[in-house]
Amino acid sequence: MRTVWAIAGFGTLGLLMSLGACGTPGLGDGERSFADCRSLDCQEAALVAQWEHDPEGAAARVLGVADPVVQLALGERLAHALPGRLGPLCRQLPPGSAAARCAATDSRPHLGRRAPGAGSPGVAAPTPEGLALSLPPAPALRGGVADPALCATAPSRDACLQRRAGGAVRQGALADAVAICHVAGDGLAADECVFRTAERLLQRPAGQIPLDAAQRLCRQAGDLDENCLGHVVLAVSAAAPPADGAAAQAWAPVLQLRDRLVSPWADHPTVAAGLVDLFWAEVARASVARAAAPSGAALALLPDGARPHLRAALAAAVVEDAGPDAPLAAVLATLAAVEAGEALVRQRPAQPAPRRPLARPPARPDARRIHHLGEEWRWTVDDPARDRLLCVVEAAGRHGPDRAGLLAAAAAEGDPLVAAAVARFRPPG
Numbered sequence: 362m363r364t365v366w367a368i369a370g371f372g373t374l375g376l377l378m379s380l381g382a383c384g385t386p387g388l389g390d391g392e393r394s395f396a397d398c399r400s401l402d403c404q405e406a407a408l409v410a411q412w413e414h415d416p417e418g419a420a421a422r423v424l425g426v427a428d429p430v431v432q433l434a435l436g437e438r439l440a441h442a443l444p445g446r447l448g449p450l451c452r453q454l455p456p457g458s459a460a461a462r463c464a465a466t467d468s469r470p471h472l473g474r475r476a477p478g479a480g481s482p483g484v485a486a487p488t489p490e491g492l493a494l495s496l497p498p499a500p501a502l503r504g505g506v507a508d509p510a511l512c513a514t515a516p517s518r519d520a521c522l523q524r525r526a527g528g529a530v531r532q533g534a535l536a537d538a539v540a541i542c543h544v545a546g547d548g549l550a551a552d553e554c555v556f557r558t559a560e561r562l563l564q565r566p567a568g569q570i571p572l573d574a575a576q577r578l579c580r581q582a583g584d585l586d587e588n589c590l591g592h593v594v595l596a597v598s599a600a601a602p603p604a605d606g607a608a609a610q611a612w613a614p615v616l617q618l619r620d621r622l623v624s625p626w627a628d629h630p631t632v633a634a635g636l637v638d639l640f641w642a643e644v645a646r647a648s649v650a651r652a653a654a655p656s657g658a659a660l661a662l663l664p665d666g667a668r669p670h671l672r673a674a675l676a677a678a679v680v681e682d683a684g685p686d687a688p689l690a691a692v693l694a695t696l697a698a699v700e701a702g703e704a705l706v707r708q709r710p711a712q713p714a715p716r717r718p719l720a721r722p723p724a725r726p727d728a729r730r731i732h733h734l735g736e737e738w739r740w741t742v743d744d745p746a747r748d749r750l751l752c753v754v755e756a757a758g759r760h761g762p763d764r765a766g767l768l769a770a771a772a773a774e775g776d777p778l779v780a781a782a783v784a785r786f787r788p789p790g
Contacts (some may be wrong), residue, residue, distance in 0.1 A: 400463075405438045412443055421451040426700035433652050436463035439713055449763055467645050488510060493738075494587050494635040499580035505540030512544070526558040535574060539581045552583035559589050568614055594636065595735065597622060598643035603651040604671065609662050615644060616664075626715045645670035657700035664680070667746060669741040673733055675699050676752035685763040689753070689770035696749050736772035740782060744775055750774065751782055758786030 366442035374456040395407040423439070426432040434455065440447050440463055447463060454460035461540050511522035522541055529538035543552035572593065597618045626633040645667065649655045650766035654680045660668055679696045680752055695705040733739040739755045742748050751785055757764035772783040 381712045394702075404435060405442065406574075408435065408439060409442050412439075412446075416449075420453065423450060424453055438458075439463075494590065494632050494639075496580070496586055496590075497629055498634060499586065502536040502577065502581055505534075505536030505538070507537065507540040507544045509544055513540060518545055518790060519554065523557050525553050527561045530558050530574075530578070535578060538578070547583075549584070552585045555579075555582040556585045556589045556592075560592060563593060563596035567597045569692070570596060572618075573625055574595070576622075576625055590636065591639065591735075593640050594622070594643055598640065598735075599642040600649045601647040601651065602657050604645075604648040604675075605652040605654070605656045607656050612659070612662050638670075639732045639735060641670040642666040642673075644733040645674040645736040646677075649674035655699065656702055658702045660700060670734070671730055671743055672696075672700060672741065672745075672748060673752045673755060675735065677756040678751070680753060680756035680760055680764060680767065683767075685766065687767070689767055692753055693746075694769060695747055695754065697746075700745075738777060742778070747776070747779075750779055754779060754782045754786075758783070761772055 369732055394412070397405055398404045398407055400513060408419045408422060411422070423435050428433060432454070436447070436451070439450070449464035451460055451751065454463055478588065511525060512518045515521035526538040526541040528537075533752060538558050539555055542558065544553045545551070555578055559575050559582065562575040563579070570593075575593050576590060578585050579593060582589045600615050600618055602615070619637060622640060623633040625638055626636065641663075647660065648671070655675055657671065660671055663671065676696055679692060679699060683692050728740040728742050730738050731741050733755055740751055742751065750771060753767060757767035757771070767781050768786060772780050
């Protein structure tokens, strides 16, 4: 039985050479164009065009491809072109490499391509998460070697190169790993290969992650470097103890991880500060999520920079527990009590907060911008009562329409900064 991995030496490269070239299909007639296409580029363009008005028909086209090599290549290309939208197609593909690769790529929406005009024609580019770390140019990892023909005949060259790069990292050869990722050229596929290679270093207990090596690899991930560093921070946040009753010694490993995280950035204090802020946002979210009865007992044990983040995480728990009809004053009073160390006895399981598109806040002299639970940003102020109100606004806005009453009550407080925070969660008009 012929499989995707053994096709008489006829891999994707040979397939592309044999198919020949084809012009870009007409966007108004995707179905006829796909039938007329003789190259993968042409077929991909036709399917993307058809997907916009007939996703079921486009999916049927891919499912109807008999050659598993072509099916694998088309699934991988569509997952890049239509990030996060191929889940139904991936689940319908026959079990095997095409289905696995489709799902793996579709699950990483940062691999999406820029719209035409947003960059060089035909060049893939990521959808950034916007961590606003302002990274300096990355120093090149010199001395790496790789065979230019490596993986050239593999059905999925991306997957093959990632495996080979992972093997180089296991041997400590970071420069070789980066060279392997780039043997097929520069661009998004190479950046993603380096990104995934860095992630291999994160699949171990937080205290055992080689943070220097992981961050050095992330710096080589091109346009995905901030996204990659965000994954490093997320991985080490797993060391956070539960927020209810953890003693000072339970936080000692967390503080050590913070120091190890920023040690490579001694010459870039702005980047170090941004990473620490993101670190405490992720740690606070993890700590409160692990608490049986969230409380602010840890506030006295943590450095100043961590406290606004723990307050925001506690606010999310309080707003979730409060219910849709809770008055703002009652929510704020509960949050103040929880911060003071009173445990919150939760009435229902917490729901994951939806992630909102990132936006850059206007300059406001009375507030600072910090990360919010690792998602995006919020304004914070030094006054605890006012900051508590801002945290409730963020929690209510992310919870959904059933907390609109809290947003309206907060806006009525007459604080311009609070009103601006509320406005972020209301549709224009």
